[in-house]
Every structure is written in structure tokens, then in C-alpha cells.
Amino acid sequence: xxxxxxxxxxxxxxxxxxxxxxxxxxxxxxxxxxxxxxxxxxxxxxxxxxxxxxxxxxxxxxxxxxxxxxxxxxxxxxxxxxxxxxxxxxxxxxxxxxxxxxxxxxxxxxxxxxxxxxxxxxxxxxxxxxxxxxxxxxxxxxxxxxxxxxxxxxxxxxxxxxxxxxxxxxxxxxxxxxxx
Amino acid sequence: xxxxxxxxxxxxxxxxxxxxxxxxxxxxxxxxxxxxxxxxxxxxxxxxxxxxxxxxxxxxxxxxxxxxxxxxxxxxxxxxxxxxxxxxxxxxxxxxxxxxxxxxxxxxxxxxxxxxxxxxxxxxxxxxxxxxxxxxxxxxxxxxxxxxxxxxxxxx
Numbered sequence: 154x155x156x157x158x159x160x161x162x163x164x165x166x167x168x169x170x171x172x173x174x175x176x177x178x179x180x181x182x183x184x185x186x187x188x189x190x191x192x193x194x195x196x197x198x199x200x201x202x203x204x205x206x207x208x209x210x211x212x213x214x215x216x217x218x219x220x221x222x223x224x225x226x227x228x229x230x231x232x233x234x235x236x237x238x239x240x241x242x243x244x245x246x247x248x249x250x251x252x253x254x255x256x257x258x259x260x261x262x263x264x265x266x267x268x269x270x271x272x273x274x275x276x277x278x279x280x281x282x283x284x285x286x287x288x289x290x291x292x293x294x295x296x297x298x299x300x301x302x303x304x305x306x307x308x309x310x311x312x313x314x315x316x317x318x319x320x321x322x323x324x325x326x327x328x329x330x331x332x333x
Numbered sequence: 334x335x336x337x338x339x340x341x342x343x344x345x346x347x348x349x350x351x352x353x354x355x356x357x358x359x360x361x362x363x364x365x366x367x368x369x370x371x372x373x374x375x376x377x378x379x380x381x382x383x384x385x386x387x388x389x390x391x392x393x394x395x396x397x398x399x400x401x402x403x404x405x406x407x408x409x410x411x412x413x414x415x416x417x418x419x420x421x422x423x424x425x426x427x428x429x430x431x432x433x434x435x436x437x438x439x440x441x442x443x444x445x446x447x448x449x450x451x452x453x454x455x456x457x458x459x460x461x462x463x464x465x466x467x468x469x470x471x472x473x474x475x476x477x478x479x480x481x482x483x484x485x486x487x488x489x
Contacts, residue, residue, distance in 0.1 A: 168396040176391035186389055193391070194399050201403060253385075260382050279383050285348065304344035304376075311379035318378040 168197060171214075174281070175221050181276050182225045184265065196224045218281075218291045222273055229269045256317060263313035271306035278303060334358045339369050343376070 175196055179189035199220050207216055264272065270292075277283045277291065288303075289296040311318060334342075334355075339362050345351050346359050363370045392398075 165396075165400060168400060172396040173391055176395070177388050180389050181386055184387075186391075189389075190392065190395055193395065194402075197396075197399060198403070256382070257385060257387070260385055261387070264383070264386060275383060279380070285350075300344045300348075301341070304341075307344075307376045307380055308372075310383075311375040314379050314382060318375050318382075 164201065167200075171217060172197070175217070177280065178218075178221055178276060179225065181280065182269075182272055183228065184261070188228070192221075192224055192228055196221050199224065212287075215287055215290045218277070218283075219293075222277075222291055225273065226269050259314060259317050263310060266313060267306065267309060270302070271309060274299070274303050274306050275310070334362045336362075336366060336369055339363070339366070340372070343373060347377070347380075 172193060176189050176193050179192040179196075180186065183189055183192065196217075200217060203220075207213070264275075267275075273292070274288065277288050283291065285296045285299045285303075288299045292299070294302075339359055342351065342355065342359060346356065351359065363373060
């Protein structure tokens with residue numbers, strides 16, 4: 154790994170490659186651009202500082218996501234009372250009559266009220282397509298637990314979305330977002 | 334497969350991790366059990382709904398800003414180490430150049446207050462003045478201690 158050897162250009166290329174997906178993870182977790190940028194800086198500073206201790210076991214990107222997840226969990230511990238922040242950015246009005254706008258609000262509230270681990274599990278599986286084994290490595294929990302917790306997280310989300318799901322699965326199918 | 338087993342295997346089913354026979358059994362159960370089919374539908378609807386979760390593009394210059402900050406931080410750290418090393422060198426050089434050897438000796442003798450105190454205490458208990466012994470140390474503190482001891486003896 155060139156980054157490990159202190160190659161500046163390699164580190165810049167690494168930043169260029171991973172800044173966006175890590176920012177997206179932080180944004181989905183916090184719901185705030187400002188907080189996400191701060192988290193990104195914290196994550197990559199840790200990568201830079203601890204790159205020497207990366208032993209090369211496992212994939213480099215699972216190591217990066219491991220750091221990202223830990224930073225996100227620590228952030229949540231420090232900001233216990235802080236609500237899911239997407240509320241403050243481009244919030245569709247509560248008075249909006251558009252069904253899509255209401256669904257956005259409902260989804261944001263439901264997702265924001267899930268625990269940190271539920272949110273991270275869903276994000277890693279849904280938007281990054283990590284396998285159960287990779288998630289197990291990132292979160293340091295057994296693969297079997299990843300499956301059961303993922304199922305429980307989905308159930309909790311479905312429960313919170315409640316009546317909005319009555320329309321059935323089809324009503325929730327949004328245009329496929331480009332996963333990063 | 335019963336309802337409990339279907340619930341626990343649903344995640345693996347959606348993840349395409351079930352073997353052929355298990356998959357067929359689970360699908361058969363879903364066709365027959367309205368409750369499990371409904372649960373599956375709700376979970377999938379919630380899963381699909383996540384696609385609508387907002388995401389933003391990062392500031393395109395954010396990583397460059399971070400890199401600049403990191404370089405500044407590294408430079409500042411190196412500079413502070415260099416400054417600290419320079420200060421230590423200057424202090425050592427000043428001491429070596431300007432402090433006379435006797436003062437250095439004085440420093441050495443005052444750094445052993447316990448032996449001086451022992452001598453003074455011995456003098457106090459025996460009633461003898463150890464002034465001549467202590468002045469050999471050229472130590473102002475030791476001298477003052479002797480004076481104090483003597484003055485104590487003078488007082489009734």
C-alpha cells in the first residue's frame with residue numbers, strides 16, 4: 154500500500170477516491186453537510202495517523218470503513234440529544250401536500266429515530282452493497298449476528314414507517330439512486 | 334418450515350444465501366401464510382424506501398482543503414520540535430559558557446539537602462557546632478542552618 158509508505162500523491166489519490174463515499178456515509182448517518190465534512194476530516198486524519206498500524210490483514214477499504222463507523226458512533230455518543238439533522242437542510246414543508254415530500258419527511262424521521270447500529274447496518278448493506286462477511290469485519294460482530302440484526306433493523310424501520318407502507322412495496326420504489 | 338424459521342431466514346433469502354431446497358420451502362410457506370407474506374412485503378417496502386434517503390455531494394474542494402490543513406499541521410509540528418530542540422541547545426550552551434565552575438559546584442552541593450540536614454540535626458543533638466565542616470561545602474543554605482542551630486542553643 155503506497156499510502157502506508159508515506160507517498161503523498163498516493164494519499165491524495167486515496168482521498169480523491171474515498172472522500173465522496175465516506176462523506177455520503179457520514180451524511181446519511183448525521184443528515185448534516187457540516188457535520189459530515191467534520192467527520193470526514195476526522196476519519197481521514199485517523200487514517201493518515203494510523204496507516205502505519207494497518208497490518209494489511211483484510212481489505213484496505215474495510216479498514217477505512219471500520220474507522221468511519223467508529224468515528225460515527227463516537228460522534229453519536231457526543232451528540233446524544235442531537236436529532237437527525239437532515240431536518241435542518243432543505244426540509245420539505247410539513248404543510249406540503251405532495252405525497253413524495255411527506256414520504257421524505259416520514260422516512261427521515263423514522264430513519265433518524267433508529268439506533269446508531271441499526272442505521273449503520275442499513276447504510277452499509279443498502280448503499281455500499283457490502284456482503285454479510287464484510288459488514289461482520291467492519292462492525293466486528295459475527296456474520297450470523299449481522300444477518301439477524303439487519304433483519305431486526307429492517308423490521309424496526311418498517312414498524313416506524315407503519316401506515317406509509319400500507320400502499321405496498323411498489324409505492325416506495327424510488328428511482329434508483331446511484332450508489333456510491 | 335414454520336413461521337419462526339421463515340422470519341429468521343428471511344434476511345438470508347433476500348440476500349440470495351439460501352440453498353435451493355431451503356428457498357423452495359420458504360417460498361412455499363410464503364404462498365400459504367398470509368402473515369409471513371405481509372411481513373415480508375412491509376420489510377421490503379421499508380428497504381426500498383431507503384432509496385429516498387437524501388444524500389448530498391461533498392464540496393469538491395473539501396479533500397484538497399483537508400490536505401492543505403494536514404500539510405500545515407505536519408509543518409507546524411516539525412517546526413515546534415525544531416524550536417524546542419533549539420531552546421534546549423541554547424540553554425545548555427548558556428550554562429556551559431556563562432556559569433562559573435564554582436556555581437556549578439554550588440548547585441551540586443545544594444542538590445543534596447538531606448546530607449546537610451543530617452549534619453545540622455547531628456549538631457543540634459550533640460550541641461557541637463559543625464560550622465567548620467559545613468563551610469567546606471561553601472553552601473549558603475548549610476551556613477544558614479548552622480546559624481539557626483546555634484541561635485536555638487543560645488536561647489534558654
